[in-house]
Amino acid sequence: MALKKFKPRTSSLRQKTVLDYSGLDKERPPKRLLENLNYGAGRNSAGRITMWHRGGRHKRQYRKIDFKRDKRDIAGIVTSLQYDPNRSANIALIKYSDGDFRFILAPDGLEKGGEVKAGSGVPIRPGNALPLADIPQGTVVHNIEMQPGRGGQIARAAGSFATIAGIDGDHAILRMPSGEMRRVNKRCFATVGQVGNREHNLVSIGKAGRKRWMGRRPIVRGVVMNPIDHPLGGGEGKSSGGRHPVTPWGKPTKGYKTRKKNKGSDRMIIQRRVNKRIGR
Numbered sequence: 001m002a003l004k005k006f007k008p009r010t011s012s013l014r015q016k017t018v019l020d021y022s023g024l025d026k027e028r029p030p031k032r033l034l035e036n037l038n039y040g041a042g043r044n045s046a047g048r049i050t051m052w053h054r055g056g057r058h059k060r061q062y063r064k065i066d067f068k069r070d071k072r073d074i075a076g077i078v079t080s081l082q083y084d085p086n087r088s089a090n091i092a093l094i095k096y097s098d099g100d101f102r103f104i105l106a107p108d109g110l111e112k113g114g115e116v117k118a119g120s121g122v123p124i125r126p127g128n129a130l131p132l133a134d135i136p137q138g139t140v141v142h143n144i145e146m147q148p149g150r151g152g153q154i155a156r157a158a159g160s161f162a163t164i165a166g167i168d169g170d171h172a173i174l175r176m177p178s179g180e181m182r183r184v185n186k187r188c189f190a191t192v193g194q195v196g197n198r199e200h201n202l203v204s205i206g207k208a209g210r211k212r213w214m215g216r217r218p219i220v221r222g223v224v225m226n227p228i229d230h231p232l233g234g235g236e237g238k239s240s241g242g243r244h245p246v247t248p249w250g251k252p253t254k255g256y257k258t259r260k261k262n263k264g265s266d267r268m269i270i271q272r273r274v275n276k277r278i279g280r
């Protein structure tokens with residue numbers, strides 16, 4: 001998908017870019033594949049805010065995505081490519097030969113009218129889902145299961161993918177989007193190809209109001225608050241806080257490791273992710 005720019009008639013339009021959705025269909029999704037969303041605006045079941053700066057977004061309906069790809073050895077035809085307001089990737093509506101309709105993540109290169117299939121031994125082409133054991137080394141995959149039958153959990157965002165580095169016994173070795181090398185059970189299913197809508201990260205929002213449509217409220221820096229409101233607040237003039245950056249509750253941030261020690265899945269990690277921060 002290409003980026004669309006605007007003539008600078010206003011200060012926001014000068015920077016604003018949007019994705020060109022002319023290649024997507026505007027038909028309404030099947031009703032049984034839609035689900036109403038209860039939007040809590042960052043609040044938990046007790047009504048307390050657990051995620052700050054959320055609220056006021058546009059109304060949405062959830063599209064039920066087939067992450068499990070458990071309709072095995074039945075061919076499906078791509079009837080439409082659609083926008084999904086709940087994720088960065090686009091989705092494809094698949095009509096199977098038995099009359100069933102399902103949504104899948106639309107990989108790069110999948111076109112309307114194309115055929116997709118899931119199962120052991122199906123052709124290696126974008127949109128087809130196979131066990132990791134059946135996919136050749138060096139193939140790019142997405143929507144990867146971490147446990148057989150659980151459904152895809154890895155590489156689902158727009159433009160993301162993992163690469164199969166090899167097979168080691170009962171496990172496949174994957175090079176993750178972060179650079180991490182990880183072992184995954186070779187019976188887990190993955191979909192061939194890279195997730196589409198690769199230009200998603202190049203979009204320039206252009207104005208604050210567009211962020212509000214997405215449900216993102218303004219964020220205020222801790223160093224400009226009063227001492228009672230934030231540990232970094234107070235000071236004469238433009239103070240830098242006087243301590244290492246922390247959250248409003250005093251927990252270290254900006255590089256603080258949050259992964260639990262001795263986590264069960266640590267044994268599956270061969271090499272940690274590549275740290276792209278300078279000087280670390």
